[in-house]
Amino acid sequence: MPLDRVKHGPWAVVTGASSGIGEAFARRLAAEGLSLVLVARREELLLRLADDLRAAHGVEVRAVARELSTDDAVTKLTQAVGDLDIGLVVSNAGTGIPGAFVRSGQQEERAIIRLNVTTPMELARAFGARFAERKAGGLVIVSSAMAFQGTPYMANYAATKAYALVLGESLHEEWKASGVDVLVVAPGATDTPGKDLFPIDYKKLPIKWMQPELVVESALASLGRRPVVVPGARNHLVACLGSGLWTRSRVAALLGEFARRAIPAERL
Numbered sequence: 001m002p003l004d005r006v007k008h009g010p011w012a013v014v015t016g017a018s019s020g021i022g023e024a025f026a027r028r029l030a031a032e033g034l035s036l037v038l039v040a041r042r043e044e045l046l047l048r049l050a051d052d053l054r055a056a057h058g059v060e061v062r063a064v065a066r067e068l069s070t071d072d073a074v075t076k077l078t079q080a081v082g083d084l085d086i087g088l089v090v091s092n093a094g095t096g097i098p099g100a101f102v103r104s105g106q107q108e109e110r111a112i113i114r115l116n117v118t119t120p121m122e123l124a125r126a127f128g129a130r131f132a133e134r135k136a137g138g139l140v141i142v143s144s145a146m147a148f149q150g151t152p153y154m155a156n157y158a159a160t161k162a163y164a165l166v167l168g169e170s171l172h173e174e175w176k177a178s179g180v181d182v183l184v185v186a187p188g189a190t191d192t193p194g195k196d197l198f199p200i201d202y203k204k205l206p207i208k209w210m211q212p213e214l215v216v217e218s219a220l221a222s223l224g225r226r227p228v229v230v231p232g233a234r235n236h237l238v239a240c241l242g243s244g245l246w247t248r249s250r251v252a253a254l255l256g257e258f259a260r261r262a263i264p265a266e267r268l
């Protein structure tokens with residue numbers, strides 16, 4: 001399904017664009033003819049991707065290297081793009097720390113809340129106000145299949161993704177009448193470089209990896225049509241387990257069992 005370039009263009013902002021799902025969004029949106037603002041910390045990756053996208057699709061690209069877990073991250077980002085007509089924001093940058101809840105550092109968990117909760121909330125406020133003025137726009141918030149129930153040993157991460165889910169569902173309804181589309185994408189296991197940042201023995205888990213391009217495909221096919229999408233039939237079924245076939249607590253117990261198998265003992 002092609003993107004509505006009038007409503008969602010001419011510029012899109014993608015956070016976490018240097019890798020994984022964010023990079024796949026950037027590549028696909030450029031192929032659709034949108035100009036792009038690429039945001040993440042690793043400037044060299046952003047600059048390389050910017051060159052690729054300009055050469056392949058003839059679009060304009062601005063790389064904005066930023067740490068997104070600081071108090072002033074969104075203020076600085078909105079200043080950096082104040083001159084651009086932004087029609088779409090993909091709020092994708094996010095991370096988590098697997099392991100027992102009390103073992104990780106308080107500062108690290110706080111930074112995760114800033115990156116996964118506060119920054120997406122502030123992005124939605126800043127760009128939502130602009131979209132309301134132009135009576136058109138789109139906001140895609142990347143949550144996770146972990147948002148649908150408690151997830152032992154990823155407790156803070158799962159809670160931040162539940163926030164993202166409910167924020168997006170709420171704004172979908174609130175902004176619908178003003179011509180602004182809001183979509184929450186809740187991916188299951190996706191084969192990105194991000195998964196290798198964690199010392200998890202994935203061979204011990206019943207995972208079927210999805211490619212990031214398919215996550216993006218599913219998101220763009222759903223934008224403006226529904227509030228939430230869980231890409232992939234298998235992931236969709238698992239996400240539905242807690243709200244019908246099983247109870248949420250039963251799904252959480254199963255996820256806890258899987259985590260105890262795959263996370264190294266010293267982190268449990």
Ligand SMILES: NC(=O)c1ccc[n+]([C@@H]2O[C@H](COP(=O)([O-])OP(=O)(O)OC[C@H]3O[C@@H](n4cnc5c(N)ncnc54)[C@H](OP(=O)(O)O)[C@@H]3O)[C@@H](O)[C@H]2O)c1
Nearest residue numbers: 016018019020021040041042068093094144189190192194
């Ligand atoms: N992969 C999965 O299985 C999966 C499943 C469900 C949901 N998700 C969600 O999908 C999103 C993308 O994850 P991914 O799997 O594509 O991971 P990834 O390959 O590690 O990409 C994460 C992106 O976020 C950026 N980022 C991380 N911390 C940042 C910070 N403090 N400030 C600015 N940028 C930061 C990274 O860039 P820099 O390092 O250059 O800053 C990178 O571009 C995340 O929100 C994640 O929670 C992933």
